[in-house]
Amino acid sequence: MGLVVQKYGGSSVADAEGIKRVAKRIVDAKKNGHQVVVVVSAMGDTTDELIDLAGQVSPIPAGREFDMLLTAGERISMALLAMAIKNLGHNAQSFTGSQAGVITDSVHNKARIIDVTPGRIRTALDEGNIAIVAGFQGVSQDKKDITTLGRGGSDTTAVALAAALDAEVCEIYTDVDGVFTADPRVVAKAQKIDWISFGDMLELASSGSKVLLHRCVEYARRYNIPIHVRSSFSGLPGTWVSNEPRGDRKVEQAIISGVAHDTSEAKITVVGVPDKPGEAATIFRAIADNEINIDMIVQNVSAASTGLTDISFTLPKTEGRKAIDALERLKSSIGFDSLRYDDQIGKISLVGAGMKTNPGVTAGFFEALANAGVNIELISTSEIRISVVTRADEVTEAVRAVHTAFGLDSDSDEAVVYGGTGR
Amino acid sequence: MGLVVQKYGGSSVADAEGIKRVAKRIVDAKKNGHQVVVVVSAMGDTTDELIDLAGQVSPIPAGREFDMLLTAGERISMALLAMAIKNLGHNAQSFTGSQAGVITDSVHNKARIIDVTPGRIRTALDEGNIAIVAGFQGVSQDKKDITTLGRGGSDTTAVALAAALDAEVCEIYTDVDGVFTADPRVVAKAQKIDWISFGDMLELASSGSKVLLHRCVEYARRYNIPIHVRSSFSGLPGTWVSNEPRGDRKVEQAIISGVAHDTSEAKITVVGVPDKPGEAATIFRAIADNEINIDMIVQNVSAASTGLTDISFTLPKTEGRKAIDALERLKSSIGFDSLRYDDQIGKISLVGAGMKTNPGVTAGFFEALANAGVNIELISTSEIRISVVTRADEVTEAVRAVHTAFGLDSDSDEAVVYGGTGR
Numbered sequence: 001m002g003l004v005v006q007k008y009g010g011s012s013v014a015d016a017e018g019i020k021r022v023a024k025r026i027v028d029a030k031k032n033g034h035q036v037v038v039v040v041s042a043m044g045d046t047t048d049e050l051i052d053l054a055g056q057v058s059p060i061p062a063g064r065e066f067d068m069l070l071t072a073g074e075r076i077s078m079a080l081l082a083m084a085i086k087n088l089g090h091n092a093q094s095f096t097g098s099q100a101g102v103i104t105d106s107v108h109n110k111a112r113i114i115d116v117t118p119g120r121i122r123t124a125l126d127e128g129n130i131a132i133v134a135g136f137q138g139v140s141q142d143k144k145d146i147t148t149l150g151r152g153g154s155d156t157t158a159v160a161l162a163a164a165l166d167a168e169v170c171e172i173y174t175d176v177d178g179v180f181t182a183d184p185r186v187v188a189k190a191q192k193i194d195w196i197s198f199g200d201m202l203e204l205a206s207s208g209s210k211v212l213l214h215r216c217v218e219y220a221r222r223y224n225i226p227i228h229v230r231s232s233f234s235g236l237p238g239t240w241v242s243n244e245p246r247g248d249r250k251v252e253q254a255i256i257s258g259v260a261h262d263t264s265e266a267k268i269t270v271v272g273v274p275d276k277p278g279e280a281a282t283i284f285r286a287i288a289d290n291e292i293n294i295d296m297i298v299q300n301v302s303a304a305s306t307g308l309t310d311i312s313f314t315l316p317k318t319e320g321r322k323a324i325d326a327l328e329r330l331k332s333s334i335g336f337d338s339l340r341y342d343d344q345i346g347k348i349s350l351v352g353a354g355m356k357t358n359p360g361v362t363a364g365f366f367e368a369l370a371n372a373g374v375n376i377e378l379i380s381t382s383e384i385r386i387s388v389v390t391r392a393d394e395v396t397e398a399v400r401a402v403h404t405a406f407g408l409d410s411d412s413d414e415a416v417v418y419g420g421t422g423r
Numbered sequence: 424m425g426l427v428v429q430k431y432g433g434s435s436v437a438d439a440e441g442i443k444r445v446a447k448r449i450v451d452a453k454k455n456g457h458q459v460v461v462v463v464s465a466m467g468d469t470t471d472e473l474i475d476l477a478g479q480v481s482p483i484p485a486g487r488e489f490d491m492l493l494t495a496g497e498r499i500s501m502a503l504l505a506m507a508i509k510n511l512g513h514n515a516q517s518f519t520g521s522q523a524g525v526i527t528d529s530v531h532n533k534a535r536i537i538d539v540t541p542g543r544i545r546t547a548l549d550e551g552n553i554a555i556v557a558g559f560q561g562v563s564q565d566k567k568d569i570t571t572l573g574r575g576g577s578d579t580t581a582v583a584l585a586a587a588l589d590a591e592v593c594e595i596y597t598d599v600d601g602v603f604t605a606d607p608r609v610v611a612k613a614q615k616i617d618w619i620s621f622g623d624m625l626e627l628a629s630s631g632s633k634v635l636l637h638r639c640v641e642y643a644r645r646y647n648i649p650i651h652v653r654s655s656f657s658g659l660p661g662t663w664v665s666n667e668p669r670g671d672r673k674v675e676q677a678i679i680s681g682v683a684h685d686t687s688e689a690k691i692t693v694v695g696v697p698d699k700p701g702e703a704a705t706i707f708r709a710i711a712d713n714e715i716n717i718d719m720i721v722q723n724v725s726a727a728s729t730g731l732t733d734i735s736f737t738l739p740k741t742e743g744r745k746a747i748d749a750l751e752r753l754k755s756s757i758g759f760d761s762l763r764y765d766d767q768i769g770k771i772s773l774v775g776a777g778m779k780t781n782p783g784v785t786a787g788f789f790e791a792l793a794n795a796g797v798n799i800e801l802i803s804t805s806e807i808r809i810s811v812v813t814r815a816d817e818v819t820e821a822v823r824a825v826h827t828a829f830g831l832d833s834d835s836d837e838a839v840v841y842g843g844t845g846r
Contacts, residue, residue, distance in 0.1 A: 058509065092488075
């Protein structure tokens with residue numbers, strides 16, 4: 001039996017009862033002969049409460065101090081978890097990100113992990129301890145300041161530690177039973193996926209699936225660390241994410257992993273752009289300089305009569321204001337006509353390996369949407385994904401239609417097991 | 424203008440408003456040309472809430488993890504305070520005890536400071552920052568684990584930093600206006616003391632005065648760091664504690680500093696101890712081995728007829744159970760008759776330099792108690808203090824009588840200014 005890294009999110013350790021339940025699960029893994037490293041998030045709403053406090057003393061909290069503040073949350077949960085484990089008769093020690101050797105760059109509030117030097121964790125394990133590590137945090141390489149890793153940071157901490165410690169598996173415990181073929185709140189017949197490749201999981205994550213974040217999966221793929229996403233409430237086997245297929249998954253099986261959707265994006269159209277070299281570059285350089293991540297891009301075929309074209313792209317709604325402002329400043333230098341902003345869009349994506357080599361998939365996807373009366377506004381494809389933009393209020397219908405058309409519906413009519421309180 | 428260390432307790436930073444008020448006071452000191460280092464406690468009831476949480480997951484929280492848990496409290500308050508200062512347009516950086524170089528031994532929950540290496544604080548100051556330091560915490564020299572300093576730990580952190588940084592003064596901000604000639608809640612005519620020597624302050628602290636703890640004053644005396652205890656609410660000058668008299672204090676002035684009282688102790692009497700060498704040593708070795716601090720000790724004159732004597736001593740009520748258990752185990756080996764436990768006692772102490780050389784003080788003290796009808800059960804004296812034990816319900820009357828007899832009453836009938844919410 002080797003080393004296992006387990007990660008528990010805030011909803012799993014929301015109160016004393018949750019902490020005791022998680023402690024029992026951890027001790028079970030230890031009893032099964034594993035060395036166990038646990039990464040834990042802050043309890044329930046702690047982080048939100050701290051953010052609220054910060055807002056009360058300062059409208060624009062400083063990065064360094066904001067990180068110092070937020071990391072108090074994991075400090076509380078990890079110490080309590082270690083106490084709860086000791087109370088079950090097993091040795092446990094808690095470690096801050098800094099003590100665990102999580103070295104980051106100096107970009108406060110969204111630091112990147114540069115290196116992991118888990119010497120103290122290794123020693124604690126060798127001495128028979130269960131090691132509890134604060135998720136979401138590290139220490140900057142140059143200034144030795146406390147940093148936080150931003151959204152999905154605790155999952156990334158877990159995968160990074162698993163890589164540095166050469167763990168057998170990184171178990172991500174959450175409040176759902178795993179990754180599903182579609183969002184079970186939208187598609188009642190969605191099925192839990194037993195195994196999915198890193199590549200497909202990355203596409204699902206960047207297409208709106210919220211169970212695992214892109215960043216964490218990317219890290220796991222780079223170091224080839226199998227992830228097992230599962231419920232801390234039900235204890236059932238969840239979804240394995242890895243390079244190698246597991247279990248009875250056959251090569252002949254359907255290549256489609258699932259349907260993802262996303263209604264958090266908006267669409268900006270730059271109308272009447274002169275169709276000459278460099279104009280698109282100018283637009284997207286301005287967007288990039290404002291650190292706005294864009295998703296899909298479509299350029300219309302230029303109308304020969306005017307020499308003008310339209311360029312559309314999608315981006316997170318939260319970045320909409322910033323993008324419009326940046327583009328307005330360029331209006332005279334580029335000479336476009338106008339900007340259109342539309343936040344009533346939705347995106348539906350079908351993800352599965354080998355899609356490009358199977359033309360039937362794309363055709364089937366469009367047919368399913370057409371049969372459901374859903375109009376397509378933008379299209380984007382990759383090796384293993386096809387995405388379309390539609391009206392936001394057509395997303396639910398579109399997801400269900402595609403899920404059924406590709407044979408992903410379960411035989412059962414029952415809603416899937418949901419262990420937690422949702423999030 | 425030199426370097427000032429300011430310490431703010433939990434009641435001064437109990438909420439966002441408190442933090443903003445304290446931030447303003449700190450910025451004022453900076454504007455006056457000082458380099459400012461601030462030591463801050465956890466907000467209001469944070470520590471109690473964390474202790475409560477720990478109790479919910481484990482009946483006997485482990486020392487190392489308990490310290491990890493509690494230090495989250497200062498992490499929150501110091502980060503918020505730094506943000507509030509930045510919001511006023513001044514640079515501030517917060518530092519954990521470990522980052523500030525507070526090196527301790529490894530005795531969790533009540534660690535002792537071994538060394539202070541404030542290199543990062545010095546750098547932050549030289550770069551024009553106000554440095555905010557977490558009180559009450561440090562890092563252990565051998566294991567690099569997070570430790571806490573126990574009761575009064577934040578005051579001690581402040582004095583230790585003041586010593587290491589060669590500060591002009593260590594300002595202890597609290598919710599009262601300073602040190603008084605008696606507890607103003609008991610003696611309405613008690614007066615604020617403008618200056619008091621380290622020696623007298625130490626005696627007051629060990630006799631029940633709660634404004635400054637013995638440990639912090641001891642540290643300040645060793646490194647000769649003047650302490651200025653004052654209110655964070657009123658902003659008035661408070662009480663200076665130092666070696667050299669300040670202001671218009673004249674050498675001829677009354678030698679009496681004040682009257683302290685304490686109702687937190689209990690009395691144990693070991694009845695019928697054989698009066699032979701080594702018996703008292705056996706008793707107090709057993710007490711010491713259980714790490715119980717005792718206060719007064721009185722041994723009766725042995726009755727010649729029996730060869731037996733009684734030994735009485737006082738100790739914190741909280742240690743009563745432990746002491747009785749330890750002594751019961753010795754009963755057969757020592758051969759005493761019985762144990763008597765009495766927790767309805769009070770202690771009244773009169774403190775002032777040169778008391779021993781002024782026999783009128785002792786006489787006046789006993790006369791004042793006699794006139795008030797207060798019976799004396801135990802007596803203990805030092806160079807600058809005389810203490811008696813009485814019934815607990817006579818303490819208030821006794822303190823008032825002594826305060827009046829030694830001319831400490833103020834001319835005003837008004838209650839003294841109380842800035843805060845009390846604690």
